[in-house]
Amino acid sequence: MNSEDFLLGEGILKGLKETARNALGSFVSEERLTTVQYPEQRIPTAENARVFPFLVYDGSDWQAGLRCVACQICEKECPPKCIYIEKSKDKKPDHVGKMQIYPAKFDIDVSVCMSCQICVEVCPFEAIKMDTQFELATADRFGGLLLDREQLAKSNEYYHQIHPTEASEVDARLAAEKAAAEAKAKAAAAAAAAKAAAPAAPKPAAPAATAPPTEKIPASPTAEKEGDAR
Amino acid sequence: MANTLDQIFVLLKHWIMGLFPSALQPIVGVLLSVVAIVAVFPGLFALTTVLERKGLGRMQNRIGPNRVGPFGIFQPIADGIKSLTKEDIIPVSADAVVHFIAPLVLVVAVFMGFAVLPMGRNMQLVDMDAGLLFFFAIGASTEVSIFMAGWSSRNKYSLLGAMRAVAQMISYEVPLLMSSVAIVMITGSLSLVKIVEAQNQYTWGLPHWYIFTPWGFAGFVMFCIAATAETNRSPFDLPEGESELVAGYFTEYSGFKFALFFLGEYLGMFSISGLGSTLFLGGWSAPLQVLQFVPSWIWFFSKVMLSIVVLIWIRGTLPRLRQDQLMNLAWKFVLPMTLLNLFVAALWRFMGEGWLRWIVCSAILIAVYVIAGRIGMRRGDFGPRTYRYAE
Amino acid sequence: MSFVFWILAAITVAGGLAAVTLKNTVHCALALTAAFAGLALMFLELDAQFAGFAQILVYIGAVAILLVFAILLTRGAEEKTEKSVFSRTWFTGLVIAAAVFAVLAWAVLHSGAALPDHAGLPGPAPQVTVAQIGNALMGRYVLPLEIVALLLTAAMIGAVLVAMHEKGEPK
Numbered sequence: 001m002n003s004e005d006f007l008l009g010e011g012i013l014k015g016l017k018e019t020a021r022n023a024l025g026s027f028v029s030e031e032r033l034t035t036v037q038y039p040e041q042r043i044p045t046a047e048n049a050r051v052f053p054f055l056v057y058d059g060s061d062w063q064a065g066l067r068c069v070a071c072q073i074c075e076k077e078c079p080p081k082c083i084y085i086e087k088s089k090d091k092k093p094d095h096v097g098k099m100q101i102y103p104a105k106f107d108i109d110v111s112v113c114m115s116c117q118i119c120v121e122v123c124p125f126e127a128i129k130m131d132t133q134f135e136l137a138t139a140d141r142f143g144g145l146l147l148d149r150e151q152l153a154k155s156n157e158y159y160h161q162i163h164p165t166e167a168s169e170v171d172a173r174l175a176a177e178k179a180a181a182e183a184k185a186k187a188a189a190a191a192a193a194a195k196a197a198a199p200a201a202p203k204p205a206a207p208a209a210t211a212p213p214t215e216k217i218p219a220s221p222t223a224e225k226e227g228d229a230r
Numbered sequence: 231m232a233n234t235l236d237q238i239f240v241l242l243k244h245w246i247m248g249l250f251p252s253a254l255q256p257i258v259g260v261l262l263s264v265v266a267i268v269a270v271f272p273g274l275f276a277l278t279t280v281l282e283r284k285g286l287g288r289m290q291n292r293i294g295p296n297r298v299g300p301f302g303i304f305q306p307i308a309d310g311i312k313s314l315t316k317e318d319i320i321p322v323s324a325d326a327v328v329h330f331i332a333p334l335v336l337v338v339a340v341f342m343g344f345a346v347l348p349m350g351r352n353m354q355l356v357d358m359d360a361g362l363l364f365f366f367a368i369g370a371s372t373e374v375s376i377f378m379a380g381w382s383s384r385n386k387y388s389l390l391g392a393m394r395a396v397a398q399m400i401s402y403e404v405p406l407l408m409s410s411v412a413i414v415m416i417t418g419s420l421s422l423v424k425i426v427e428a429q430n431q432y433t434w435g436l437p438h439w440y441i442f443t444p445w446g447f448a449g450f451v452m453f454c455i456a457a458t459a460e461t462n463r464s465p466f467d468l469p470e471g472e473s474e475l476v477a478g479y480f481t482e483y484s485g486f487k488f489a490l491f492f493l494g495e496y497l498g499m500f501s502i503s504g505l506g507s508t509l510f511l512g513g514w515s516a517p518l519q520v521l522q523f524v525p526s527w528i529w530f531f532s533k534v535m536l537s538i539v540v541l542i543w544i545r546g547t548l549p550r551l552r553q554d555q556l557m558n559l560a561w562k563f564v565l566p567m568t569l570l571n572l573f574v575a576a577l578w579r580f581m582g583e584g585w586l587r588w589i590v591c592s593a594i595l596i597a598v599y600v601i602a603g604r605i606g607m608r609r610g611d612f613g614p615r616t617y618r619y620a621e
Numbered sequence: 622m623s624f625v626f627w628i629l630a631a632i633t634v635a636g637g638l639a640a641v642t643l644k645n646t647v648h649c650a651l652a653l654t655a656a657f658a659g660l661a662l663m664f665l666e667l668d669a670q671f672a673g674f675a676q677i678l679v680y681i682g683a684v685a686i687l688l689v690f691a692i693l694l695t696r697g698a699e700e701k702t703e704k705s706v707f708s709r710t711w712f713t714g715l716v717i718a719a720a721v722f723a724v725l726a727w728a729v730l731h732s733g734a735a736l737p738d739h740a741g742l743p744g745p746a747p748q749v750t751v752a753q754i755g756n757a758l759m760g761r762y763v764l765p766l767e768i769v770a771l772l773l774t775a776a777m778i779g780a781v782l783v784a785m786h787e788k789g790e791p792k
Contacts, residue, residue: 008603012548019547023288035292328651360751363674370682374654377689381647389693396686403682420751 047163050130052110053119055152058095062153063102067127069094070103074119074128082112083119094125095174096181108152110136111145126170132162236525239266240352263355267344274535275496276306282542289546309489316485321384324482328382333483333490335375340494343368343501348423350514350527361422362414365505366407369460372498373399376469379491380479391478394553395469399460401560406456408568409449412575413440413509422505426513435519439512444592445575448599450510452568457502459556461495464545468553503537504530563606570598625666633659646692654685671751 025032036043059065075083086105094100119128131154138144160167234241243262247255280303284294295302320329346361348354358364373396380392414420417428431438440446459466470478480491507513511533514526551559574591581587636656640649657680664673708714758766 007600008607015547016543019289019543022291023285023543023546026288026291032291033288033293037293037296325645325648328648358670360670360674363671363678363751367674367677367682370678373686374651374681377686378651381689381693393690393693396690400683400686418752 054131069100082109106149313489318485325382332379336494339371347504383482402459405564409452429512430515432519465548507533
């Protein structure tokens with residue numbers, strides 16, 4: 001009973017009017033009928049929706065382009081401990097060309113995962129991201145929800161599809177790292193060439209050779225700081 | 231032609247009766263009417279369940295059931311098959327005989343109420359002189375079955391729900407009866423057929439329905455409140471509140487017995503809507519004199535379905551009332567207003583024809599309503615809440 | 622006497638007997654309700670419409686409910702009843718029941734309806750309509766009506782006082 005109403009039943013009548021507007025309006029306006037006929041129609045998910053993690057790979061071969069280097073940080077940070085990683089014995093080159101180990105086994109038990117995104121936040125290599133697929137119901141009670149490396153690996157193009165803004169940022173960052181690494185390598189090669197070309201003056205060349213490397217070191221920690229502060 | 235269409239069911243019944251020897255004819259006539267009622271009203275019940283689910287859905291910004299048939303109209307068949315094939319669980323410590331009889335008593339009592347409703351011209355099952363009294367007497371018997379259901383389950387929540395339901399039904403019976411007594415006073419008869427015939431007159435093309443009189447309108451509002459409470463329908467459905475008492479007095483019922491309770495509740499809704507239409511809305515009489523060519527049973531069933539739609543609308547709109555709020559409403563507001571309504575109806579009758587009685591009666595009712603409403607809406611200062619514990 | 626009468630009499634007597642011999646008190650109350658229903662149907666069979674419907678409305682709709690509420694609220698629904706439903710003073714009870722039966726039988730036999738030369742319903746008995754009952758209540762019997770109203774008001778005030786007294790106690 002609102003004390004601004006004049007008569008006793010006024011609130012009830014206002015309520016009835018509102019419900020009638022809802023009921024009759026649901027036939028004509030989209031705003032008053034917010035349900036869709038699932039599973040024939042689906043509401044598109046928001047861009048920052050997250051369900052369960054997946055592994056990103058660059059290029060077309062998932063084994064060669066997998067970004068994950070099996071550092072096991074996500075396995076240690078995961079609160080319900082749903083990630084299981086086994087390191088490989090050999091190495092493969094990563095996106096900047098350095099030889100890294102890769103995971104021989106990477107299992108996530110999706111029935112345990114609580115979608116907290118901590119694994120994504122701590123990964124230094126932008127290798128694990130959150131997927132938006134939720135229709136994962138299966139009749140296999142025991143192994144159906146244990147996703148292995150092959151099931152988890154999805155391409156970077158797919159990542160661009162589901163999270164375009166994030167994926168562009170990540171790509172920009174990785175490209176910057178790659179450019180920085182290449183510039184560092186070029187500078188090191190130039191310094192080595194300068195060192196080899198000027199053997200007569202080793203003392204003035206030594207501070208010149210050490211100067212470029214000190215410039216490069218602040219560049220990579222900022223790239224990683226940007227990645228952690230996201 | 232219009233007359234034939236109006237009386238088509240009566241003529242059909244007489245024709246079938248004519249096929250039998252004259253000794254059996256009364257029994258055959260009664261049996262035919264009974265079969266007609268038992269066939270029509272559960273069919274309407276099936277339609278109403280779909281209508282309710284879709285109506286409530288639309289009011290709540292969603293679509294109701296729409297998979298089982300075009301627009302979901304075959305959903306009751308699916309519900310019926312489900313309730314028939316579910317396991318019938320009786321708790322071990324429950325009283326098996328009473329547990330079994332309770333839904334039967336409810337359904338029988340509710341079906342008997344349909345016997346006196348005039349569903350069209352000459353279309354009532356029995357024309358009793360005390361038809362209204364019969365209806366209310368049978369309505370009072372449903373309380374026994376609710377109590378039996380709640381008690382025999384040996385479940386304290388069921389028992390609590392049953393007690394609440396019975397208390398609610400008893401307290402709202404008095405306003406229900408009193409708002410109908412005003413009608414009886416003006417008509418001078420308890421027979422529902424005569425009440426409808428008294429309303430079937432027209433002045434300037436408009437009918438003499440009792441809802442168009444001041445005391446009739448107030449009485450109709452009181453009747454609606456009391457009828458909604460009698461059938462345990464939202465916003466008065468605390469006894470079967472799904473969030474409070476599991477399912478109240480029919481917690482322990484499953485399968486077909488639950489379907490019988492459900493049927494009994496909805497049929498109670500139909501019969502009390504039918505009674506409301508008969509008493510206040512003119513029963514089978516047409517709203518305008520020019521529309522009298524439409525058969526009378528169409529008018530009756532349209533009025534009943536309109537009442538059902540309004541009941542569904544109210545269910546989708548209002549929150550549930552707490553038990554003490556329910557009781558306060560019954561004893562402190564509705565009952566005094568019905569007594570006042572009775573007085574105003576008597577005043578109406580003895581003032582004679584003319585415009586004066588309209589003004590005086592409307593003025594009395596409106597003044598009392600506004601004053602009582604304003605007093606009731608005043609926000610008293612609420613101190614800290616105190617509790618009274620049961621000893 | 623007709624076939625319907627025998628069925629209704631059987632229902633009433635069976636209900637009454639069950640009401641005094643059953644072990645569980647709530648079962649007794651429900652059997653009593655069946656006896657009330659049998660009585661109401663007998664009123665209806667005798668064409669006393671108002672009496673029949675008033676019997677259903679008042680007895681089944683209110684008195685039976687009152688009985689079961691009273692049984693439940695006073696812990697009468699426990700299973701531990703005494704072993705035998707016959708009390709030790711059965712002889713006195715039998716004498717009193719016989720006396721009541723004798724008085725009722727005398728009253729019935731001395732009224733006109735039970736004489737054996739009436740076939741079926743009594744012929745020129747007056748049809749009592751509700752209007753006549755109303756007129757009688759407001760005309761000839763208005764004093765008993767007002768006294769009953771006073772009695773009911775006193776009962777209601779007493780009930781309200783009893784309930785309010787509990788509320789006024791310190792919490």
